[in-house]
Amino acid sequence: MDATHAHGGGVSLDALVLFVAVVAVACYLGGVAGSRRRGRDWPMPRTVCWCAGIAAGAAAAAGPLAAAAHDSFTAHMWAHLLGGMVAPLLMVLGAPVTLALRTLDVTPARRLSRLLRSAPARLLAHPITAAVLSAGGLWLIYLTPVFDAMRTQPLVHVLVHAHLVAAGYLFLAAVIGFDPRPHPPGRVLTAIVIVATMASHGILAKFLYANPPAGLEILDVRAGAQLMYYAGAWVEAITIVIFCAQWYRAAGVTSRASRPAGTRLERA
Protein backbone atom coordinates (compact mmCIF):
# COMPACT_ATOMS: atom_id res chain seq x y z
CA MET A 1 0.00 0.00 0.00
CA ASP A 2 2.81 2.38 0.89
CA ALA A 3 4.28 2.12 -2.57
CA THR A 4 1.22 3.59 -4.28
CA HIS A 5 1.02 6.52 -1.90
CA ALA A 6 4.74 7.19 -2.03
CA HIS A 7 4.72 7.58 -5.81
CA GLY A 8 1.54 9.65 -5.89
CA GLY A 9 -1.32 9.22 -8.29
CA GLY A 10 -1.60 5.55 -7.30
CA VAL A 11 -5.03 5.90 -5.80
CA SER A 12 -6.53 7.82 -8.72
CA LEU A 13 -4.98 5.27 -11.11
CA ASP A 14 -6.68 2.52 -9.12
CA ALA A 15 -9.94 4.43 -9.53
CA LEU A 16 -9.35 4.74 -13.29
CA VAL A 17 -8.72 1.00 -13.66
CA LEU A 18 -11.81 0.25 -11.58
CA PHE A 19 -13.84 2.60 -13.77
CA VAL A 20 -12.70 0.91 -17.00
CA ALA A 21 -13.49 -2.50 -15.50
CA VAL A 22 -16.97 -1.43 -14.39
CA VAL A 23 -17.70 -0.01 -17.85
CA ALA A 24 -16.52 -3.26 -19.51
CA VAL A 25 -18.78 -5.34 -17.26
CA ALA A 26 -21.72 -2.93 -17.60
CA CYS A 27 -21.53 -2.91 -21.42
CA TYR A 28 -21.45 -6.71 -21.49
CA LEU A 29 -24.38 -7.06 -19.06
CA GLY A 30 -26.27 -4.48 -21.11
CA GLY A 31 -25.68 -6.65 -24.18
CA VAL A 32 -26.91 -9.75 -22.34
CA ALA A 33 -30.07 -7.90 -21.27
CA GLY A 34 -30.58 -6.70 -24.86
CA SER A 35 -30.20 -10.22 -26.21
CA ARG A 36 -32.79 -11.49 -23.69
CA ARG A 37 -35.18 -8.71 -24.65
CA ARG A 38 -35.01 -9.89 -28.25
CA GLY A 39 -35.85 -13.38 -27.11
CA ARG A 40 -32.41 -14.97 -27.38
CA ASP A 41 -30.89 -16.20 -24.18
CA TRP A 42 -27.16 -15.72 -23.64
CA PRO A 43 -25.28 -18.60 -21.93
CA MET A 44 -24.61 -17.85 -18.27
CA PRO A 45 -21.07 -19.39 -18.32
CA ARG A 46 -20.01 -16.83 -20.94
CA THR A 47 -21.21 -13.97 -18.73
CA VAL A 48 -19.40 -15.44 -15.72
CA CYS A 49 -16.18 -15.84 -17.76
CA TRP A 50 -16.30 -12.24 -19.00
CA CYS A 51 -16.87 -10.77 -15.52
CA ALA A 52 -14.15 -12.98 -13.98
CA GLY A 53 -11.77 -12.07 -16.81
CA ILE A 54 -12.28 -8.35 -16.31
CA ALA A 55 -11.84 -8.79 -12.55
CA ALA A 56 -8.56 -10.68 -13.10
CA GLY A 57 -7.28 -8.02 -15.49
CA ALA A 58 -8.19 -5.23 -13.06
CA ALA A 59 -6.59 -7.05 -10.12
CA ALA A 60 -3.35 -7.32 -12.10
CA ALA A 61 -3.26 -3.63 -13.02
CA ALA A 62 -4.39 -2.01 -9.76
CA GLY A 63 -5.06 -2.66 -6.10
CA PRO A 64 -3.04 -4.57 -3.48
CA LEU A 65 -1.44 -7.07 -5.90
CA ALA A 66 -0.20 -4.29 -8.18
CA ALA A 67 1.16 -2.43 -5.15
CA ALA A 68 2.98 -5.55 -3.93
CA ALA A 69 4.40 -6.08 -7.43
CA HIS A 70 6.52 -2.95 -7.05
CA ASP A 71 8.73 -4.66 -4.47
CA SER A 72 8.25 -8.39 -4.99
CA PHE A 73 9.06 -10.22 -8.22
CA THR A 74 6.83 -13.12 -7.17
CA ALA A 75 3.88 -10.72 -6.76
CA HIS A 76 4.85 -9.15 -10.09
CA MET A 77 4.65 -12.59 -11.68
CA TRP A 78 1.23 -13.29 -10.18
CA ALA A 79 0.06 -10.01 -11.68
CA HIS A 80 1.63 -11.04 -15.00
CA LEU A 81 -0.12 -14.44 -14.96
CA LEU A 82 -3.47 -12.93 -13.99
CA GLY A 83 -3.34 -10.03 -16.44
CA GLY A 84 -1.50 -11.56 -19.37
CA MET A 85 -2.88 -15.11 -19.32
CA VAL A 86 -5.89 -15.78 -17.06
CA ALA A 87 -7.80 -12.57 -17.86
CA PRO A 88 -7.48 -12.87 -21.68
CA LEU A 89 -8.48 -16.56 -21.58
CA LEU A 90 -11.63 -15.81 -19.57
CA MET A 91 -12.45 -12.79 -21.73
CA VAL A 92 -12.12 -14.81 -24.96
CA LEU A 93 -14.44 -17.44 -23.45
CA GLY A 94 -16.94 -14.60 -22.94
CA ALA A 95 -17.24 -14.16 -26.78
CA PRO A 96 -17.85 -10.39 -26.55
CA VAL A 97 -17.86 -9.79 -30.33
CA THR A 98 -20.64 -12.35 -30.83
CA LEU A 99 -22.66 -10.64 -28.12
CA ALA A 100 -22.03 -7.21 -29.67
CA LEU A 101 -23.01 -8.35 -33.19
CA ARG A 102 -26.15 -9.93 -31.80
CA THR A 103 -27.36 -6.97 -29.77
CA LEU A 104 -26.15 -3.88 -31.61
CA ASP A 105 -28.48 -2.15 -34.05
CA VAL A 106 -28.03 -3.06 -37.70
CA THR A 107 -25.87 -0.08 -38.70
CA PRO A 108 -23.29 -0.24 -35.87
CA ALA A 109 -23.25 -4.05 -36.14
CA ARG A 110 -22.46 -3.78 -39.86
CA ARG A 111 -19.76 -1.23 -39.12
CA LEU A 112 -18.22 -3.51 -36.49
CA SER A 113 -18.29 -6.49 -38.81
CA ARG A 114 -16.75 -4.40 -41.63
CA LEU A 115 -14.06 -3.19 -39.22
CA LEU A 116 -13.25 -6.76 -38.18
CA ARG A 117 -12.96 -7.80 -41.83
CA SER A 118 -10.72 -4.87 -42.77
CA ALA A 119 -7.13 -5.55 -43.78
CA PRO A 120 -5.47 -3.97 -40.70
CA ALA A 121 -7.76 -5.90 -38.34
CA ARG A 122 -7.05 -9.14 -40.17
CA LEU A 123 -3.31 -8.53 -39.99
CA LEU A 124 -3.55 -7.71 -36.28
CA ALA A 125 -5.70 -10.77 -35.57
CA HIS A 126 -3.44 -13.16 -37.48
CA PRO A 127 -1.93 -15.74 -35.07
CA ILE A 128 1.65 -14.80 -35.99
CA THR A 129 1.16 -11.04 -35.51
CA ALA A 130 -0.77 -11.60 -32.30
CA ALA A 131 1.90 -13.99 -30.99
CA VAL A 132 4.70 -11.52 -31.77
CA LEU A 133 2.81 -8.72 -30.00
CA SER A 134 2.06 -10.89 -26.98
CA ALA A 135 5.16 -13.07 -26.52
CA GLY A 136 7.58 -10.64 -28.18
CA GLY A 137 6.25 -7.74 -26.10
CA LEU A 138 7.03 -9.73 -22.98
CA TRP A 139 10.71 -10.08 -23.93
CA LEU A 140 10.86 -6.33 -24.58
CA ILE A 141 9.41 -5.58 -21.15
CA TYR A 142 12.10 -7.59 -19.35
CA LEU A 143 15.06 -6.76 -21.58
CA THR A 144 14.52 -2.98 -21.67
CA PRO A 145 14.23 -0.30 -18.95
CA VAL A 146 10.44 -0.76 -19.15
CA PHE A 147 10.65 -3.31 -16.34
CA ASP A 148 12.38 -0.87 -13.97
CA ALA A 149 9.96 1.86 -14.95
CA MET A 150 6.92 -0.26 -14.26
CA ARG A 151 8.19 -1.06 -10.78
CA THR A 152 8.76 2.59 -9.86
CA GLN A 153 5.94 4.31 -11.75
CA PRO A 154 2.35 3.14 -11.22
CA LEU A 155 1.28 4.64 -14.55
CA VAL A 156 3.78 2.51 -16.47
CA HIS A 157 2.62 -0.53 -14.49
CA VAL A 158 -0.98 0.12 -15.56
CA LEU A 159 0.01 0.74 -19.20
CA VAL A 160 2.12 -2.43 -19.37
CA HIS A 161 -0.75 -4.46 -17.92
CA ALA A 162 -3.22 -2.88 -20.33
CA HIS A 163 -0.87 -4.03 -23.12
CA LEU A 164 -0.60 -7.54 -21.60
CA VAL A 165 -4.38 -7.95 -21.33
CA ALA A 166 -4.98 -6.58 -24.86
CA ALA A 167 -2.17 -8.54 -26.53
CA GLY A 168 -3.11 -11.70 -24.62
CA TYR A 169 -6.73 -11.30 -25.70
CA LEU A 170 -5.69 -10.74 -29.31
CA PHE A 171 -3.49 -13.84 -29.25
CA LEU A 172 -6.10 -16.15 -27.72
CA ALA A 173 -8.84 -14.76 -29.96
CA ALA A 174 -6.57 -15.60 -32.92
CA VAL A 175 -5.80 -19.18 -31.87
CA ILE A 176 -8.98 -20.34 -30.05
CA GLY A 177 -11.43 -17.53 -30.81
CA PHE A 178 -15.08 -18.20 -30.07
CA ASP A 179 -16.20 -15.17 -32.03
CA PRO A 180 -16.95 -15.45 -35.76
CA ARG A 181 -13.79 -15.26 -37.86
CA PRO A 182 -14.21 -14.44 -41.54
CA HIS A 183 -10.80 -15.89 -42.39
CA PRO A 184 -9.87 -18.57 -39.84
CA PRO A 185 -6.16 -19.44 -39.83
CA GLY A 186 -4.99 -22.96 -40.72
CA ARG A 187 -4.97 -25.45 -37.85
CA VAL A 188 -1.40 -26.62 -38.38
CA LEU A 189 -0.09 -23.06 -38.49
CA THR A 190 -2.08 -22.25 -35.35
CA ALA A 191 -0.69 -25.33 -33.57
CA ILE A 192 2.88 -24.29 -34.46
CA VAL A 193 2.22 -20.75 -33.22
CA ILE A 194 0.82 -22.07 -29.91
CA VAL A 195 3.86 -24.30 -29.36
CA ALA A 196 6.30 -21.52 -30.32
CA THR A 197 4.62 -19.02 -27.99
CA MET A 198 4.61 -21.49 -25.12
CA ALA A 199 8.28 -22.27 -25.76
CA SER A 200 9.11 -18.56 -25.78
CA HIS A 201 7.36 -18.15 -22.43
CA GLY A 202 9.28 -21.08 -20.89
CA ILE A 203 12.61 -19.84 -22.29
CA LEU A 204 11.98 -16.33 -20.91
CA ALA A 205 11.15 -17.82 -17.48
CA LYS A 206 14.45 -19.72 -17.36
CA PHE A 207 16.30 -16.71 -18.76
CA LEU A 208 14.96 -14.57 -15.91
CA TYR A 209 15.91 -17.30 -13.44
CA ALA A 210 19.47 -17.15 -14.75
CA ASN A 211 19.64 -13.37 -15.29
CA PRO A 212 17.71 -11.71 -12.45
CA PRO A 213 16.81 -8.06 -13.11
CA ALA A 214 19.01 -5.68 -11.11
CA GLY A 215 17.89 -4.60 -7.65
CA LEU A 216 15.82 -7.69 -6.83
CA GLU A 217 16.38 -10.49 -4.32
CA ILE A 218 17.77 -13.47 -6.20
CA LEU A 219 15.57 -15.99 -4.35
CA ASP A 220 12.50 -13.88 -5.04
CA VAL A 221 13.35 -13.81 -8.77
CA ARG A 222 13.92 -17.55 -8.83
CA ALA A 223 10.57 -18.21 -7.15
CA GLY A 224 8.85 -15.85 -9.60
CA ALA A 225 10.57 -17.40 -12.62
CA GLN A 226 9.49 -20.91 -11.58
CA LEU A 227 5.95 -19.63 -11.01
CA MET A 228 6.01 -18.21 -14.54
CA TYR A 229 7.27 -21.52 -15.95
CA TYR A 230 4.91 -23.91 -14.15
CA ALA A 231 1.74 -21.88 -13.60
CA GLY A 232 2.06 -20.46 -17.11
CA ALA A 233 2.21 -24.01 -18.49
CA TRP A 234 -1.16 -24.85 -16.91
CA VAL A 235 -2.89 -21.88 -18.49
CA GLU A 236 -1.27 -22.82 -21.81
CA ALA A 237 -2.45 -26.42 -21.35
CA ILE A 238 -6.06 -25.19 -21.06
CA THR A 239 -5.54 -23.28 -24.30
CA ILE A 240 -4.23 -26.42 -26.02
CA VAL A 241 -7.18 -28.50 -24.74
CA ILE A 242 -9.64 -25.95 -26.15
CA PHE A 243 -7.74 -25.82 -29.47
CA CYS A 244 -7.70 -29.63 -29.80
CA ALA A 245 -11.37 -29.92 -28.76
CA GLN A 246 -12.36 -27.44 -31.48
CA TRP A 247 -10.39 -29.43 -34.05
CA TYR A 248 -11.84 -32.73 -32.77
CA ARG A 249 -15.38 -31.43 -33.02
CA ALA A 250 -14.83 -30.03 -36.52
CA ALA A 251 -13.30 -33.35 -37.69
CA GLY A 252 -16.35 -35.19 -36.35
CA VAL A 253 -18.71 -32.93 -38.26
CA THR A 254 -16.85 -33.32 -41.59
CA SER A 255 -16.47 -37.10 -41.28
CA ARG A 256 -20.18 -37.49 -40.55
CA ALA A 257 -21.08 -35.21 -43.43
CA SER A 258 -18.85 -36.96 -45.97
CA ARG A 259 -19.98 -40.49 -45.12
CA PRO A 260 -23.30 -41.91 -46.36
CA ALA A 261 -25.72 -42.61 -43.53
CA GLY A 262 -25.60 -46.41 -43.87
CA THR A 263 -21.87 -46.75 -43.37
CA ARG A 264 -21.57 -44.80 -40.13
CA LEU A 265 -19.38 -46.48 -37.58
CA GLU A 266 -20.77 -44.81 -34.53
CA ARG A 267 -21.79 -46.93 -31.63
CA ALA A 268 -24.98 -46.32 -29.73
Added chain:
Amino acid sequence: MSAASLPGRRSAQNLWSGVLFGVGLIAFIDEAVFHQLLHWHHFYDLSTPAMGLVSDGVFHAVSWFATIAGLFLLADLRRRDALNWQRWAGGVLLGAGVFQLYDGTVQHKVFGIHQIRYVEDVFVYDLVWNLVAVAMILAGAVLVYLTRSAAPVRVESSAR
Protein backbone atom coordinates in the same frame (compact mmCIF):
# COMPACT_ATOMS: atom_id res chain seq x y z
CA MET B 1 -10.71 -42.48 -46.98
CA SER B 2 -10.92 -45.60 -49.12
CA ALA B 3 -9.12 -47.61 -46.44
CA ALA B 4 -11.78 -46.76 -43.89
CA SER B 5 -13.35 -50.23 -43.93
CA LEU B 6 -10.13 -52.29 -43.79
CA PRO B 7 -8.90 -53.84 -40.52
CA GLY B 8 -5.62 -51.90 -40.55
CA ARG B 9 -7.27 -48.58 -41.22
CA ARG B 10 -5.88 -45.34 -39.81
CA SER B 11 -2.64 -47.16 -39.14
CA ALA B 12 -0.64 -43.92 -39.27
CA GLN B 13 -3.00 -42.16 -36.89
CA ASN B 14 -2.71 -45.05 -34.40
CA LEU B 15 1.07 -44.76 -34.55
CA TRP B 16 1.22 -40.96 -34.29
CA SER B 17 -1.33 -40.76 -31.52
CA GLY B 18 0.87 -43.17 -29.55
CA VAL B 19 4.14 -41.39 -30.38
CA LEU B 20 2.76 -37.99 -29.33
CA PHE B 21 1.33 -39.35 -26.10
CA GLY B 22 4.60 -41.22 -25.41
CA VAL B 23 6.65 -38.04 -25.76
CA GLY B 24 4.28 -36.23 -23.41
CA LEU B 25 4.13 -39.09 -20.92
CA ILE B 26 7.91 -39.43 -20.54
CA ALA B 27 8.30 -35.66 -20.22
CA PHE B 28 5.62 -35.68 -17.52
CA ILE B 29 7.34 -38.52 -15.63
CA ASP B 30 10.65 -36.65 -15.92
CA GLU B 31 9.06 -33.50 -14.52
CA ALA B 32 6.93 -35.13 -11.80
CA VAL B 33 9.35 -37.81 -10.55
CA PHE B 34 12.86 -36.46 -11.12
CA HIS B 35 12.24 -32.72 -10.71
CA GLN B 36 9.39 -32.48 -8.22
CA LEU B 37 9.44 -35.67 -6.10
CA LEU B 38 13.08 -36.79 -5.97
CA HIS B 39 14.59 -33.34 -6.58
CA TRP B 40 17.41 -35.06 -8.48
CA HIS B 41 17.14 -32.73 -11.49
CA HIS B 42 17.68 -29.00 -11.17
CA PHE B 43 15.33 -26.40 -12.67
CA TYR B 44 18.36 -24.86 -14.32
CA ASP B 45 22.13 -25.23 -14.16
CA LEU B 46 23.82 -21.87 -14.25
CA SER B 47 26.23 -23.17 -16.88
CA THR B 48 23.47 -23.82 -19.40
CA PRO B 49 24.25 -22.24 -22.78
CA ALA B 50 21.62 -20.35 -24.76
CA MET B 51 21.01 -23.27 -27.13
CA GLY B 52 20.19 -25.45 -24.14
CA LEU B 53 17.59 -22.96 -22.93
CA VAL B 54 15.96 -22.88 -26.34
CA SER B 55 15.99 -26.68 -26.65
CA ASP B 56 14.52 -27.06 -23.17
CA GLY B 57 11.81 -24.47 -23.80
CA VAL B 58 10.81 -25.99 -27.14
CA PHE B 59 10.61 -29.51 -25.71
CA HIS B 60 8.66 -28.28 -22.69
CA ALA B 61 6.07 -26.78 -25.04
CA VAL B 62 6.09 -29.70 -27.49
CA SER B 63 5.57 -32.25 -24.71
CA TRP B 64 2.49 -30.45 -23.34
CA PHE B 65 1.02 -30.09 -26.80
CA ALA B 66 1.89 -33.70 -27.69
CA THR B 67 0.20 -35.16 -24.60
CA ILE B 68 -3.06 -33.34 -25.23
CA ALA B 69 -3.09 -33.74 -29.03
CA GLY B 70 -2.16 -37.45 -28.71
CA LEU B 71 -5.16 -38.05 -26.42
CA PHE B 72 -7.54 -36.22 -28.76
CA LEU B 73 -6.24 -38.35 -31.67
CA LEU B 74 -6.89 -41.42 -29.48
CA ALA B 75 -10.46 -40.22 -28.83
CA ASP B 76 -10.88 -39.69 -32.58
CA LEU B 77 -9.73 -43.29 -33.26
CA ARG B 78 -12.23 -44.63 -30.74
CA ARG B 79 -14.97 -42.51 -32.23
CA ARG B 80 -14.20 -44.03 -35.65
CA ASP B 81 -13.86 -47.51 -34.14
CA ALA B 82 -10.37 -47.68 -35.63
CA LEU B 83 -8.25 -48.00 -32.50
CA ASN B 84 -5.53 -50.65 -32.44
CA TRP B 85 -4.22 -50.69 -28.85
CA GLN B 86 -1.10 -52.70 -29.75
CA ARG B 87 -0.01 -50.29 -32.46
CA TRP B 88 -0.86 -47.36 -30.20
CA ALA B 89 1.25 -48.85 -27.35
CA GLY B 90 4.11 -49.38 -29.83
CA GLY B 91 3.89 -45.70 -30.70
CA VAL B 92 3.92 -44.72 -27.01
CA LEU B 93 7.10 -46.76 -26.38
CA LEU B 94 8.75 -45.37 -29.50
CA GLY B 95 7.91 -41.75 -28.64
CA ALA B 96 8.91 -42.14 -25.00
CA GLY B 97 12.16 -43.89 -25.91
CA VAL B 98 13.25 -41.35 -28.51
CA PHE B 99 12.48 -38.43 -26.19
CA GLN B 100 14.30 -40.06 -23.26
CA LEU B 101 17.35 -40.76 -25.46
CA TYR B 102 17.36 -37.15 -26.71
CA ASP B 103 16.98 -35.90 -23.14
CA GLY B 104 19.72 -38.21 -21.84
CA THR B 105 22.24 -37.46 -24.58
CA VAL B 106 21.69 -34.03 -26.16
CA GLN B 107 19.95 -32.13 -23.33
CA HIS B 108 21.86 -33.60 -20.37
CA LYS B 109 25.27 -34.14 -21.96
CA VAL B 110 25.71 -31.82 -24.98
CA PHE B 111 23.73 -28.83 -23.69
CA GLY B 112 24.24 -29.59 -19.99
CA ILE B 113 20.83 -28.23 -18.97
CA HIS B 114 21.04 -30.35 -15.84
CA GLN B 115 22.33 -33.76 -14.79
CA ILE B 116 20.23 -36.75 -13.73
CA ARG B 117 21.54 -36.57 -10.19
CA TYR B 118 24.23 -34.51 -8.54
CA VAL B 119 26.48 -37.33 -7.36
CA GLU B 120 30.09 -38.29 -8.03
CA ASP B 121 29.46 -41.12 -10.43
CA VAL B 122 26.75 -39.79 -12.71
CA PHE B 123 27.92 -42.14 -15.50
CA VAL B 124 25.98 -45.06 -14.00
CA TYR B 125 22.83 -42.96 -13.99
CA ASP B 126 23.44 -41.84 -17.57
CA LEU B 127 24.01 -45.43 -18.66
CA VAL B 128 20.81 -46.75 -17.05
CA TRP B 129 18.84 -43.76 -18.33
CA ASN B 130 19.93 -44.22 -21.95
CA LEU B 131 19.71 -48.04 -21.88
CA VAL B 132 16.10 -47.76 -20.71
CA ALA B 133 15.53 -45.38 -23.60
CA VAL B 134 17.04 -47.82 -26.14
CA ALA B 135 14.99 -50.70 -24.67
CA MET B 136 11.79 -48.66 -25.08
CA ILE B 137 12.71 -47.81 -28.68
CA LEU B 138 13.38 -51.48 -29.51
CA ALA B 139 10.17 -52.73 -27.86
CA GLY B 140 8.18 -50.00 -29.57
CA ALA B 141 9.73 -50.75 -32.97
CA VAL B 142 8.84 -54.46 -32.63
CA LEU B 143 5.21 -53.67 -31.75
CA VAL B 144 4.92 -51.16 -34.58
CA TYR B 145 6.42 -53.68 -37.04
CA LEU B 146 4.09 -56.49 -35.91
CA THR B 147 1.00 -54.31 -36.29
CA ARG B 148 1.95 -52.84 -39.69
CA SER B 149 -1.04 -52.89 -41.98
CA ALA B 150 0.59 -53.14 -45.41
CA ALA B 151 1.28 -56.80 -46.19
CA PRO B 152 -1.53 -58.87 -44.60
CA VAL B 153 -4.29 -56.39 -45.41
CA ARG B 154 -3.40 -56.17 -49.08
CA VAL B 155 -3.57 -59.97 -49.51
CA GLU B 156 -6.98 -60.02 -47.88
CA SER B 157 -8.42 -57.23 -49.97
CA SER B 158 -7.08 -58.53 -53.29
CA ALA B 159 -8.56 -62.01 -52.57
CA ARG B 160 -12.05 -60.54 -52.49
